[in-house]
Amino acid sequence: MPVTADRYGYLGPEASFTEAASRRIPTLMGARLDPFDSVHAAIDAVRSGEIAGCVVPLENSVEGSVNTTLDELIRGEPVVVATEFLLPVTFTLMARPGTDLPSVRRIITHPVAEAQCRTWLGKNLPDASVALGSSTSAAASAVADETVGADGHPYDAAISAPIAAERYGLVPLAEGIGEDEDAVTRFVVITRPGRPPRATGSDKTSLVAYIRDDHPGALLEILEQFSTRGVNLTRIESRPTGNGMGRYCFVVDAEGHVADARVGEALMGLRRVCADVRYLGSYPRADGVRPPVGRGMTNEDFRDASSWLESLRTGRS
Amino acid sequence: MPVTADRYGYLGPEASFTEAASRRIPTLMGARLDPFDSVHAAIDAVRSGEIAGCVVPLENSVEGSVNTTLDELIRGEPVVVATEFLLPVTFTLMARPGTDLPSVRRIITHPVAEAQCRTWLGKNLPDASVALGSSTSAAASAVADETVGADGHPYDAAISAPIAAERYGLVPLAEGIGEDEDAVTRFVVITRPGRPPRATGSDKTSLVAYIRDDHPGALLEILEQFSTRGVNLTRIESRPTGNGMGRYCFVVDAEGHVADARVGEALMGLRRVCADVRYLGSYPRADGVRPPVGRGMTNEDFRDASSWLESLRTGRS
């Protein structure tokens, strides 16, 4: 199938938080967006060239295992992160037009949403029953379709992402009913490897470092590759490589861009001391933070050091 | 509610991989085991003293978010890991007695199991439809109950944990149909803090280190507390502390027991350099590995060093 530059996928179903994120990512504006059944299916479609990229959750997702995304990045044919996007997780109770809050008896939602909204439900709808569906989007769809529950009656309301109300013609009865006001999910756009986007001064670089041996200090050796070059890490996860519990790799998010001298040298250091390194891309930070670069760690500092070394090696000063 | 020493909980539903694990954990033999709706509910019942402990998945679970378990350990009233247990993840296709493999048309299972068994299904039952349920156990129960699917026909077979076949009176049609032969889930028994079990020489210690500031090298500083004392780590995860994306803590599994001198000194080091340290328990390793203790790092070495320091301080040699 030919690559269609403006066709992207996302982890479905439609009208989920992932679709909501996808619709707001600036670089995907105007692109066609299709849901995929699983993270694996979406990323495989990227690998095969069926789609130009796909949107999947990477951290703190409400629905869908984030570990699944990590494991797809760790194994199989390499892909990279092209963009990251942070979406606040806001739960909305929604119903068919004409339903008012007091009349809600039967609610359907995804188990994670149910857990997040339990306090609100206990206070506001203590007598309502909550059925669990496969996704918040499916829950909204079921309400729209007047799907019948176990008791033979149609569901009155769904707890879903705000986008689901528009999509299924439902109206919000209550918004922001989740417990954690600051809840945010980090989504990423996955593409095939290619030239990285230009450095912006507010960038992240992700990678997987596969340790050579499981010796004490192996992780320390990896981290020193960063610290010696003044590269801060924003996240680290050890993940089994898939060969039994115990052999590990580290998935790392570092501050800076592969084009930055300090990040480049740290990457080369990892390449030398690790069994393998998988580069997962450099991309602009969603939070826009521009952390200060440590003394001696700017591109200018690296250039100066390089000229100096050249003068030592040639004997010209 | 009074503490009942021999009442334990586990992450339900019944007949899941978690129950299967719970039934095999030696320290729970003879205990009453009750399912709980969520990791949160189970751990809260431990906190309140309703149950003596609970079994939850910590790594690589087929069903149930492992991050949920981590987050329960990171926040709220402290609890500890008392035991760990590794359960191989084996998927079984099971049906009502009298059903044979070729006649299977409608399958029900959990999405993760479906993903793991897709290859097998494609080869062996290419024409069967697969419906998704909330758990592998619920799927098995639905088959036993002859629950009717969307097409108005009862499901023929479920993909579930082997335990579900016994529980629901089903018979296995095919075993070990998952893709990853070596798949293993790590379960832990969570209890209230108390005197740790005796050191066995094959132990792990888990903890959460909350970094003081998000400065470059903060993680390195934490890891050096271990490496300086020759304590190897088997796992590290950075987790958001729950105050927005960005403030992190590290969940760490280290080799050795809190009673070991090297582990004790590393813990005290963390206590001094971290904003906070939450001890998550010392417990025997499920894999029985007895890693060699580095030169200078045995209890004997620490005792010798302590006597020597005493002689320097008092001037007696």
Added chain:
Amino acid sequence: MPVTADRYGYLGPEASFTEAASRRIPTLMGARLDPFDSVHAAIDAVRSGEIAGCVVPLENSVEGSVNTTLDELIRGEPVVVATEFLLPVTFTLMARPGTDLPSVRRIITHPVAEAQCRTWLGKNLPDASVALGSSTSAAASAVADETVGADGHPYDAAISAPIAAERYGLVPLAEGIGEDEDAVTRFVVITRPGRPPRATGSDKTSLVAYIRDDHPGALLEILEQFSTRGVNLTRIESRPTGNGMGRYCFVVDAEGHVADARVGEALMGLRRVCADVRYLGSYPRADGVRPPVGRGMTNEDFRDASSWLESLRTGRS
């Protein structure tokens, strides 16, 4: 020979910078002070109990090899540093009463003093000849005695420590004629090991760390024992251990006192990872600096960490 608590030695000859330092060290006030021919002779007299202690140069000495002192501390029966003292190095041109500066033709001094005063001599006495003697003190003595030089004439003036003028009845013709205005020599009082002096908050601890193997990172491993406990080093020297060029030990001056928890733990760490550690004493800093103790590194922090560990180990909180 019985130990005489109030008899001390110093590196001779008399009227040298070392005697000048010895006379000003507060803890030696009122003690009898005898010159010794060499650092080795002085320290051996301490070892045998002939004297209670001795004053020798340790850093930046004008006369006498400082490495000799280091090597005495590194090898042989252990001794410790009880006190340190900093003496500004001031060179004085001195002559018999009645001699004036313009008439000075023949000067005698030690080679190091000659080198330090060459600029002043070039400007002020460009035509004077400079003979070299075995010490600045011997030079002053030769002037006092009207010793005859190679040309058959007595020396007119000596460049010596100010103390030599008083001692030999000479008068200063010019003071502070050395090039380096800030030159300072660090002297130490060496004694047999014993109970260290009380911690003052402004202390140093000296030691020798003998590395186990000459592996890359051996020195780093040693330094991490300090940095992990927030102990700053003020000086480090690698010295051959005497078994051929190549096998090294490190002579280290660290901030803090052996009674400080952070220093004690660092010492114990060294004891565990090194082939051997020789404690060279804790003593008040001559410069009186009270460096701030890092966060988490105070005695209070160590006590708190220790109580916390105890509570984890016993299960009582």
Added chain:
Amino acid sequence: MPVTADRYGYLGPEASFTEAASRRIPTLMGARLDPFDSVHAAIDAVRSGEIAGCVVPLENSVEGSVNTTLDELIRGEPVVVATEFLLPVTFTLMARPGTDLPSVRRIITHPVAEAQCRTWLGKNLPDASVALGSSTSAAASAVADETVGADGHPYDAAISAPIAAERYGLVPLAEGIGEDEDAVTRFVVITRPGRPPRATGSDKTSLVAYIRDDHPGALLEILEQFSTRGVNLTRIESRPTGNGMGRYCFVVDAEGHVADARVGEALMGLRRVCADVRYLGSYPRADGVRPPVGRGMTNEDFRDASSWLESLRTGRS
């Protein structure tokens, strides 16, 4: 004065251990060799171009302060080490022809030699007096010239370097009479900076690292620049920079050549994190040791890492 490529200096006087070393250094074969009065004078003559280079002791010298050499390298106009040479330190008792051992009554030598030979003298010439001269060479010369000592009689014998016997027409009465059989002095040839000699696989690189601030961990930060690139150190000395006691620099000998990728990257790292770095040259090791290069640290490994980084940056793989 024009540079004369084949004129070299050495720390005098003639017939000393330094001249002996100079005569054996292969790269100086056929060169004219002139003695200089001091390390400072010799190195200044190199700086001014009066001589092409000079030979001075750097470690463990019998005569002449090694710290003087270090301080000349640390301060003033930069010079580099072009060659190193190890000379066994062998003391010979020598006399005018016709003198036999039992008749020796009056000995003259340098104080360091006297200290080294005290045991031998005590056993073999317990009744001989020992006068101290300014150098072992001057002592031999005094014996040859029948110089008269303090008692009005000429000296019978000198303890000197073997070379002094030939030079002054003396005959050895006893050889190898020093205490330390393995004593070795390390000499270096100092030149103006220029293109370094070709890497041989058995090289050393020397440098001075001036720390930015006197903060805890400053030395550690410096050492990590080496360890991260697998560069082993063979020697480290902290030296005062000359601005009062307390501000330090580190004189470091590292394994490898400035042309080696790992050494080059470590040098650049130092250049970035230090207040200043003074390169003191790369030169073949006198001991001929070819230490194994760590895994991931060869030039090939660095080239591979660099190509890989280039492919990431350009998006071409």
